Amino acid sequence: CPNGFSGVGGRCITVVDRQMNWDDAANECIKLGASLAIVDTPAVIQGLSDFLGNNYKGFDAFNWKIFRASMFLDEICAFRNVTEAKNWAPGEPNNLGDEGCVEFRRYGEKFMFNDLSCSLKNCLLCQLL
Helix, strand or coil, X not given: CCCCCEEECCEEEEEEEEEECHHHHHHHHHHCCEEXXXXXXXXXXHHHHHHXXXXXXXXXXXXXXXXXXXXXXXXXXXXXXXXXXXXXXXXXXXXXXXXXXXXXXXXXXXXXXEEECCCCCEEEEEEEC
């Protein structure tokens, strides 16, 4: 991976440690020549959980690519396996209050999926394509 990106689960990932809503996060990744990270396989989920747990102990949640329901329905269908993943936090997804995005959130020692409003701000995970 180039400078500023780390190899995680076979992908080149960088963390932007400024909090942004989902739309701003997607645009910030584009500025880096990347996209929001695609967290779609067990290897990437485990790799990111380990990487974030070891290197970003003060951070609790990150925006990533899948789920912006009103804008990317085709991508949600393409990554349907994410909705079937076993990495959801207990009781999630629950769509409480129109939660159309997903964050990768720390729960104890590992990171899990949680649905949330796309307007809420998190740090972000960008991936080189």
